[in-house]
Amino acid sequence: MITVLAGGVGAARFLQGLVRVRPQEEIIIISNTADDIELYGLHISPDIDIVMYTLAGIVDEEKGWGIKQDTFYCQEDLDRFGCETWLRLGDRDLATHIFRTNQLRKGSKLSQVTEQLSKTLGLRTTILPMTDEPVETRIMTDDGEVHFEEYLVKKQMKGTVESIRFAGIEQANPGPNVISSIQDSQAVIVAPSNPLVSIGPILALRGMRYALKTSKARIVAVSPIIRGSAIRGPADRMMQALKLAVSAFGVAQMYQDFLDGFVLDTLDKDQKPRVEGLGLKVVATNSLMKSLQDKENLAKVCLDLAFE
Numbered sequence: 217m218i219t220v221l222a223g224g225v226g227a228a229r230f231l232q233g234l235v236r237v238r239p240q241e242e243i244i245i246i247s248n249t250a251d252d253i254e255l256y257g258l259h260i261s262p263d264i265d266i267v268m269y270t271l272a273g274i275v276d277e278e279k280g281w282g283i284k285q286d287t288f289y290c291q292e293d294l295d296r297f298g299c300e301t302w303l304r305l306g307d308r309d310l311a312t313h314i315f316r317t318n319q320l321r322k323g324s325k326l327s328q329v330t331e332q333l334s335k336t337l338g339l340r341t342t343i344l345p346m347t348d349e350p351v352e353t354r355i356m357t358d359d360g361e362v363h364f365e366e367y368l369v370k371k372q373m374k375g376t377v378e379s380i381r382f383a384g385i386e387q388a389n390p391g392p393n394v395i396s397s398i399q400d401s402q403a404v405i406v407a408p409s410n411p412l413v414s415i416g417p418i419l420a421l422r423g424m425r426y427a428l429k430t431s432k433a434r435i436v437a438v439s440p441i442i443r444g445s446a447i448r449g450p451a452d453r454m455m456q457a458l459k460l461a462v463s464a465f466g467v468a469q470m471y472q473d474f475l476d477g478f479v480l481d482t483l484d485k486d487q488k489p490r491v492e493g494l495g496l497k498v499v500a501t502n503s504l505m506k507s508l509q510d511k512e513n514l515a516k517v518c519l520d521l522a523f524e
Contacts, residue, residue, distance in 0.1 A: 218519075219401040219433070223248035223263045223414025225280035225448055226440055226505075227407035228270035231341075233511025234405075235271060237519065240340035244397045248409075249326065249345045250353040250382055250417035253365045255303060256294070258313040259320055262365065263414065264330055264343060265312060272337040280448070283308045302370040327391045344397065346418045349388040353413050354381050364413055373450045377457040380412055385420050390427075398427045403522035406437035408503060410451040411470050412458070428474035434522040436477040438503060438514065439464035443483050447504065465490045472496065477521040479503060479514070497521060 218238060220231060222245050234243060248263045262281065269275035269283055276284040286306025294301050305313065312333065319329045325348040334343050353364035357375030367373060398404055409415050419425055428435060444462050446452040455462045461469065464480035468491045471478075477497040480487060485500040492498050499521050505511045 217242055217244060217397070217401040218522075219244045219246060219397045219404045220407055221246050221404070221409075221415055221418050222267060222407045223251070223409040223418070225266060227263075227409045227414070228266045228275070228280070229505045229511055230405075230407045230438065230514060231267060232270055232508065233505070233513070233515035234518075235341065236508070236512045237515050240271075243341045244393075244401065245341055245343045246346055246394055246397065246418060247330075247343055248414050248417050249347060250351045250385075250413070251364055252350070252352070253303075253363055255305075256299070257317070258310070259317045260303075260305070260313050261316065261326070261330075261345070264345060265309070267343060268330075268334055268337055268339065271339050271341060274337075282306055303365060325392075342393075342397075344394050345391050346394060346421060347388040347391045350384050351388050351417055352383040353417060354383050355413075356380070368450065373453065377450075377454050380416070380454070380458070382417050382420050385417065388421060390421050390423060394421075395423060395427045398424075398431050398433065401431070401433045403519065404428065404431065404433045404435040405518050405522065406435070406471060406475075408438040408440040408447065410440060410446070410449055410454070411467050412451065412454050415471075425474060431474075434476045435474055436479065436518050436522045437467070437471050437475055438479045438518060439467045439481065439484070441467055441484075442481040442504065463487060468494055468496060479518055479521065497524075 251262045253260050266281050274283050276282045286308045291301050316329050326345045330343050354361050355367040356379040359375045452462050464484045465487045468478045472494045478491050479499050481503040482500045488498045501517045
């Protein structure tokens, strides 16, 4: 089995390549849920949905999220009623959120609902929410504290990030099979996701770093930073604001206590000796996933590093 720690568009695109080189049934995905947010009375799980839609082949590739060719009649009427519609949710996308919310209100756990949705979409991978309990990424900026989705979408990443906290993380436990998947897998891959707000909440759960450090699996991470810039999203400006090294080396430092191998882009091959100095096996390759072939090649590099 192969377990992937995942969050957001970068992880979803990496997983597109991974499922082309390994059977879906062998892949377990631990998804960040600290981006989850309630809007219009609905429970929305952005990172879970991005992965589900991408692997089901229905994602809007141009945006990287949502459903392709979706309509927005509901949002248009909400606009007319004076509702805030800064998070654009298509009509088919809303069906997912309505189903999830109804099932949760009936007493189902997020992990159970995610399994139902995944099977309905025809997926054979296993998607595990990092926890069934509420955790919320809160971003403190010079303009006040907001939910991460508000910072990312509503505020368009404006304002200097002063701190990041995961509200509820102290009370949250890893979801069903999360720890065992790490312990029982042959390889664990940390996808090229924002290390602070996508992978960070997963690692902040009690017992997660210990499980990774004591797992017999080979653990490999892919840098989401190339030449000091994030491939997508606010990771670089967040790292800079928090006075962290905005580089592949900086990402490797965050994970070094449990990593065996690290993949960085060929444009950052000059950092290879520094990362190897952390005690890691390092491979430089093209990590900019522009095509399906790029995604497949990156997945192969990660597997070769994990299983060598």
